[in-house]
Amino acid sequence: xxKLAGLLLVNIGQLLTLRAPVTGLRxxxxxxxxxxxxxxxxxxxxxxxxxxxxxxxxxxDPWLKKNRxxxxxxxxxxxxxxxxxxxxxxxPVFTQPRLxxxxxxxxxxxxxxxxxxxxxxxxxxxxxxxxxxAALAGKVLGALRDLAKHGTTTVEAKSxxxxxxxxxxxxxxxxxxxxxxxxxxxxxxxxxxxxxxxEYRGRSREYVEIVCxxxxxxxxxxxxxxxxxxxxxxxxxxxxxTAHIFGAAAESGLGIRAxxxxxxxxxxEPFLQFRPTSxxxxxxxxxxxxxxxxxxxxxxxxxxxxxxxxxxxxxxxxRRLIAAGVAVALATDYNPGTSPTxxxxxxxxxxxxxxxxxxxxxxxxxTINGAWALRLADRKxxxxxxxxxxxxxxxxxxYREIPYWFGVNRCVQTIIGGVAGC
Amino acid sequence: xxKLAGLLLVNIGQLLTLRAPVTGLRxxxxxxxxxxxxxxxxxxxxxxxxxxxxxxxxxxDPWLKKNRxxxxxxxxxxxxxxxxxxxxxxxPVFTQPRLxxxxxxxxxxxxxxxxxxxxxxxxxxxxxxxxxxAALAGKVLGALRDLAKHGTTTVEAKSxxxxxxxxxxxxxxxxxxxxxxxxxxxxxxxxxxxxxxxEYRGRSREYVEIVCxxxxxxxxxxxxxxxxxxxxxxxxxxxxxTAHIFGAAAESGLGIRAxxxxxxxxxxEPFLQFRPTSxxxxxxxxxxxxxxxxxxxxxxxxxxxxxxxxxxxxxxxxRRLIAAGVAVALATDYNPGTSPTxxxxxxxxxxxxxxxxxxxxxxxxxTINGAWALRLADRKxxxxxxxxxxxxxxxxxxYREIPYWFGVNRCVQTIIGGVAGC
Numbered sequence: 116x117x118k119l120a121g122l123l124l125v126n127i128g129q130l131l132t133l134r135a136p137v138t139g140l141r142x143x144x145x146x147x148x149x150x151x152x153x154x155x156x157x158x159x160x161x162x163x164x165x166x167x168x169x170x171x172x173x174x175x176d177p178w179l180k181k182n183r184x185x186x187x188x189x190x191x192x193x194x195x196x197x198x199x200x201x202x203x204x205x206x207p208v209f210t211q212p213r214l215x216x217x218x219x220x221x222x223x224x225x226x227x228x229x230x231x232x233x234x235x236x237x238x239x240x241x242x243x244x245x246x247x248x249a250a251l252a253g254k255v256l257g258a259l260r261d262l263a264k265h266g267t268t269t270v271e272a273k274s275x276x277x278x279x280x281x282x283x284x285x286x287x288x289x290x291x292x293x294x295x296x297x298x299x300x301x302x303x304x305x306x307x308x309x310x311x312x313x314e315y316r317g318r319s320r321e322y323v324e325i326v327c328x329x330x331x332x333x334x335x336x337x338x339x340x341x342x343x344x345x346x347x348x349x350x351x352x353x354x355x356x357t358a359h360i361f362g363a364a365a366e367s368g369l370g371i372r373a374x375x376x377x378x379x380x381x382x383x384e385p386f387l388q389f390r391p392t393s394x395x396x397x398x399x400x401x402x403x404x405x406x407x408x409x410x411x412x413x414x415x416x417x418x419x420x421x422x423x424x425x426x427x428x429x430x431x432x433x434r435r436l437i438a439a440g441v442a443v444a445l446a447t448d449y450n451p452g453t454s455p456t457x458x459x460x461x462x463x464x465x466x467x468x469x470x471x472x473x474x475x476x477x478x479x480x481x482t483i484n485g486a487w488a489l490r491l492a493d494r495k496x497x498x499x500x501x502x503x504x505x506x507x508x509x510x511x512x513x514y515r516e517i518p519y520w521f522g523v524n525r526c527v528q529t530i531i532g533g534v535a536g537c
Numbered sequence: 538x539x540k541l542a543g544l545l546l547v548n549i550g551q552l553l554t555l556r557a558p559v560t561g562l563r564x565x566x567x568x569x570x571x572x573x574x575x576x577x578x579x580x581x582x583x584x585x586x587x588x589x590x591x592x593x594x595x596x597x598d599p600w601l602k603k604n605r606x607x608x609x610x611x612x613x614x615x616x617x618x619x620x621x622x623x624x625x626x627x628x629p630v631f632t633q634p635r636l637x638x639x640x641x642x643x644x645x646x647x648x649x650x651x652x653x654x655x656x657x658x659x660x661x662x663x664x665x666x667x668x669x670x671a672a673l674a675g676k677v678l679g680a681l682r683d684l685a686k687h688g689t690t691t692v693e694a695k696s697x698x699x700x701x702x703x704x705x706x707x708x709x710x711x712x713x714x715x716x717x718x719x720x721x722x723x724x725x726x727x728x729x730x731x732x733x734x735x736e737y738r739g740r741s742r743e744y745v746e747i748v749c750x751x752x753x754x755x756x757x758x759x760x761x762x763x764x765x766x767x768x769x770x771x772x773x774x775x776x777x778x779t780a781h782i783f784g785a786a787a788e789s790g791l792g793i794r795a796x797x798x799x800x801x802x803x804x805x806e807p808f809l810q811f812r813p814t815s816x817x818x819x820x821x822x823x824x825x826x827x828x829x830x831x832x833x834x835x836x837x838x839x840x841x842x843x844x845x846x847x848x849x850x851x852x853x854x855x856r857r858l859i860a861a862g863v864a865v866a867l868a869t870d871y872n873p874g875t876s877p878t879x880x881x882x883x884x885x886x887x888x889x890x891x892x893x894x895x896x897x898x899x900x901x902x903x904t905i906n907g908a909w910a911l912r913l914a915d916r917k918x919x920x921x922x923x924x925x926x927x928x929x930x931x932x933x934x935x936y937r938e939i940p941y942w943f944g945v946n947r948c949v950q951t952i953i954g955g956v957a958g959c
Contacts, residue, residue: 212938212941214935214938214941221889221893425890455941455942458944458945461943468643469848471644471645473640513636515634516634519636519877521878522943522944
């Protein structure tokens with residue numbers, strides 16, 4: 116008898132559903148209700164979640180009784196199951212770890228000294244420009260597979276180390292090629308405005324025009340990205356340039372997100388008219404911007420891995436954002452210069468220990484709020500009938516153990532589109 | 538033809554030997570020379586390292602040519618091989634994660650509030666006292682297996698959550714039982730002087746007498762530990778009590794180590810007459826103690842996992858210790874209250890990013906200096922002919938990647954006593 120494309124998980128010790136406590140357009144990371152069902156079961160058919168409840172209810176279900184032989188059953192043995200993580204901020208298109216930067220920074224070197232030693236973002240740009248699309252796709256696919264092993268099933272992936280028309284398109288095509296070989300969901304983002312490339316030093320306005328008038332139309336035409344991202348900060352792009360790029364992105368029909376407030380404060384309120392999906396980093400946020408941000412659809416995506424890896428003692432003030440009613444997501448910021456980790460559990464550990472987010476808040480920020488930050492909350496980020504059957508199984512008895520046992524990976528299985536893998 | 542108990546590793550991209558650059562009693566973490574051999578090979582026979590060199594040399598070796606069919610060969614494919622980590626400070630005898638503490642601390646609760654909520658060390662003591670020896674041995678064995686998966690082959694394991702004659706002996710017997718089922722090397726330490734147990738509150742002198750006159754003789758008689766440890770700090774045991782316990786340990790023929798300077802400064806020099814093998818934590822060290830410490834055989838074992846997990850922004854000042862010539866080791870401090878990690882790569886990441894130790898220093902601190910901290914440097918901590926064949930294989934091309942890719946485990950194989958496992 117052929118098996119249905121069906122999967123039944125039973126004996127789940129804690130199922131974290133992240134179900135909406137009330138119907139609404141959005142969720143907040145302040146959500147302490149993560150919707151736990153104990154001794155739970157989940158049925159997935161045709162790549163979607165069909166029903167959930169207790170194991171006892173599932174075993175009594177007449178339809179399930181009739182079709183049980185056609186359905187693959189996984190006994191979770193009391194483990195914790197939750198929605199696959201949504202990592203809404205990664206830079207996976209690079210060729211090499213930046214070990215020179217790492218070692219020089221430890222020795223106390225600043226940005227310029229690192230650059231002189233052949234490190235810095237310049238080395239990543241050189242690497243990407245020289246690499247073939249296939250080589251880059253291989254690197255991205257390796258990262259996607261590692262992400263899945265750590266419980267992540269949806270990944271935002273940025274270009275941004277090419278910084279020329281050809282190399283940005285190559286980077287986005289590499290993301291597309293890798294995504295085709297990976298069962299999870301990849302959301303590509305065009306980050307031509309990452310930094311001003313070396314050949315345009317001192318001519319950022321000219322580079323911004325190329326981003327807007329050459330690169331962006333080509334990206335849109337090739338349907339290579341769903342979002343445009345800008346690194347708006349000291350040493351990267353100004354608020355004015357960012358607004359200009361946002362305007363062009365809106366004209367191209369692309370979604371908008373930005374790196375904001377990592378190194379210095381930029382006023383956020385003027386940007387909200389563009390309805391950015393997410394503003395990321397947010398180490399420096401003006402108090403006066405919080406009410407408008409909280410009232411908006413924009414998610415604040417915090418990436419504490421960068422603070423950790425740079426050896427900073429300060430982290431984004433998650434508690435202030437949550438208290439103001441801002442929706443907070445967590446992401447890895449996976450990149451070779453400032454956050455070489457693909458582990459969402461590590462990001463959650465940092466959120467709990469260094470940003471004082473509760474384990475429940477960290478879970479919500481890494482799942483449903485990450486999905487909001489990619490405008491995928493209709494399909495991702497919670498375990499509810501009709502949503503994609505993307506799940507992670509952790510070998511722990513209590514969900515709080517996921518950020519508690521730090522530096523190790525307790526994810527033992529990832530289910531993507533109703534298919535068990537990893 | 539029966540295989541010899543022989544193992545040949547070839548095509549090692551970087552073999553970190555940690556060989557002594559000069560003959561001497563000890564090594565320093567300031568050692569930047571970690572003895573790299575590229576395109577290396579290592580031959581292990583009878584559980585020992587027999588020879589090392591380049592792959593080319595190994596393939597030309599007449600003895601190896603003759604015996605090659607009898608020897609198991611592992612092609613390391615350009616990966617990095619180093620001595621198995623020596624984790625010289627762990628507290629693995631506990632029953633449950635301390636999730637109440639974790640969540641309460643995030644919410645801003647202090648020690649007392651956590652204790653009132655049923656958390657704190659009291660909960661670990663209750664758990665250990667109620668548990669059977671077999672149950673505790675199972676927990677220790679689980680930790681040892683996880684440690685090996687992350688590249689650790691030698692582990693120091695402390696009692697210290699029993700704090701009664703019966704429960705301390707039970708804890709040490711559990712360590713012994715687990716050690717028998719694990720191929721690596723376990724060094725048991727008696728930590729009866731961890732804290733004053735609740736039933737002796739306000740009567741620490743009385744408890745110290747029980748530690749010295751009842752527990753320690755029983756531990757020595759049963760050969761249940763090689764070391765005695767004391768938590769010398771505010772809220773635990775005073776300098777005077779520590780000296781008293783050290784004296785009793787010396788009389789019992791047991792080695793000496795201590796938790797020192799975690800919460801407050803204690804002058805170290807008076808203790809050096811007892812020749813402690815290691816002083817651990819060392820967040821607060823008086824400048825005046827550094828010359829004597831550097832001139833002694835005592836290792837400073839830093840455990841940054843505790844600082845990380847407690848959300849502190851301050852870490853032990855490794856650079857100051859190294860500059861003064863003190864031998865610095867790194868350990869996980871694996872325990873349920875303040876450092877729930879078994880990952881030496883995580884400890885090394887913390888050392889590099891937050892204590893500004895170079896990757897080479899972190900490697901030395903996690904291997905040969907850890908071995909010094911257990912007085913096992915004659916057998917462990919470096920890849921040299923005659924030493925135990927305990928090795929870790931990491932799926933990286935450059936050793937600096939081990940602390941660089943943080944929050945993930947790149948160890949793909951651990952070899953213990955010349956046998957490949959994990």
